[in-house]
Amino acid sequence: MPELPEVETVRRGLAPVMEGARVTKVELRRPDLRFPFPIGLAEAVEGRTFTSISRRAKYLLMHLDDGTVLISHLGMSGSFRIDWEGEAAVPGVFHHDRSKSPLHDHAVIDLARPDGKRASVIYNDPRRFGFLLLSAENQLHEHPLLRNLGVEPTGNMLDGAVLAKMLAGKKAPLKAALLDQTLIAGLGNIYVCEALWRAKLSPLRLAGTISGRGGKQTVRSERLATAIRAVIADAIAAGGSSLRDYRQADGSLGYFQHTFNVYDREGHPCPSPDCSGTIHRIVQSGRSTFYCPTCQR
DNA sequence: GTTTATTCCTGACCGC
DNA sequence: TGCGGTCAGGAATAAA
Numbered sequence: 522m523p524e525l526p527e528v529e530t531v532r533r534g535l536a537p538v539m540e541g542a543r544v545t546k547v548e549l550r551r552p553d554l555r556f557p558f559p560i561g562l563a564e565a566v567e568g569r570t571f572t573s574i575s576r577r578a579k580y581l582l583m584h585l586d587d588g589t590v591l592i593s594h595l596g597m598s599g600s601f602r603i604d605w606e607g608e609a610a611v612p613g614v615f616h617h618d619r620s621k622s623p624l625h626d627h628a629v630i631d632l633a634r635p636d637g638k639r640a641s642v643i644y645n646d647p648r649r650f651g652f653l654l655l656s657a658e659n660q661l662h663e664h665p666l667l668r669n670l671g672v673e674p675t676g677n678m679l680d681g682a683v684l685a686k687m688l689a690g691k692k693a694p695l696k697a698a699l700l701d702q703t704l705i706a707g708l709g710n711i712y713v714c715e716a717l718w719r720a721k722l723s724p725l726r727l728a729g730t731i732s733g734r735g736g737k738q739t740v741r742s743e744r745l746a747t748a749i750r751a752v753i754a755d756a757i758a759a760g761g762s763s764l765r766d767y768r769q770a771d772g773s774l775g776y777f778q779h780t781f782n783v784y785d786r787e788g789h790p791c792p793s794p795d796c797s798g799t800i801h802r803i804v805q806s807g808r809s810t811f812y813c814p815t816c817q818r
Numbered sequence: 819g820t821t822t823a824t825t826c827c828t829g830a831c832c833g834c
Numbered sequence: 835t836g837c838g839g840t841c842a843g844g845a846a847t848a849a850a
Contacts, residue, residue, distance in 0.1 A: 596843085598827085648827045648842095
């Protein structure tokens with residue numbers, strides 16, 4: 522499940538291949554993913570050169586030299602793969618991982634790089650919840666999908682004061698509030714569960730209750746902000762370390778081994794050293810929440 | 819304005 | 835072994 526750290530990992534994998542590369546061909550193998558491909562997408566991208574690959578929340582932004590931006594979202598099951606010309610695909614990969622079958626290679630971007638190498642960047646997405654869209658650079662911040670996004674949980678923007686202010690008065694469960702992309706941009710189900718566990722806060726607690734009077738920062742808001750930043754930073758670091766040898770694997774980007782403290786750990790003992798509780802699974806707004814009722818209050 | 823439910827999709831998994 | 839049912843989840847959209 523690609524959340525912000527996975528998307529950032531994909532970005533770091535794609536950037537050195539795509540930046541400075543000219544697009545020789547774009548092949549769309551079906552008319553749509555979650556949304557129809559924009560009319561003229563291939564023509565708009567072919568012949569242009571990628572200047573940079575950036576990220577906003579879970580969106581990948583591929584900037585072209587004429588001010589066009591290719592917006593990509595991996596949805597639930599999307600991934601990118603890099604095939605280098607002259608290098609055989611790793612045999613057997615797709616036999617072992619049907620989820621990345623060539624059947625679901627929906628878009629192929631052929632590149633010619635300044636160093637003379639040629640590569641194809643391939644978008645694969647079995648469940649087709651992802652999408653590729655176009656925007657103009659100077660309208661990017663007004664794009665309907667991007668304009669309402671909240672604060673990035675990276676860097677030092679998200680602190681206890683900011684968090685307390687944004688959650689003040691909120692009646693939704695803390696879990697739901699943290700998933701709201703207009704508040705914090707890029708958190709998904711997994712890292713929300715992990716961050717709440719680290720902060721020792723219950724996902725059931727009403728979001729507003731971690732703020733002080735008048736939305737002032739509190740010990741709890743400080744603890745949660747720190748936990749969110751740490752969970753995301755750790756996951757990005759783990760993804761970065763998996764990038765080193767991504768070409769030995771199967772060329773695909775964005776998925777890496779990761780162990781979680783609570784996510785998908787129902788029935789396991791709480792990993793917190795000073796807690797003898799058990800991880801529970803509940804459903805909140807239709808989604809699984811994993812947490813320890815003993816130490817998360 | 820705020821919050822919750824539904825919808826899209828396919829593969830993995832489980833029980834019979 | 836095969837079949838049917840359930841589940842996973844990001845975010846637009848509709849509904850409460």
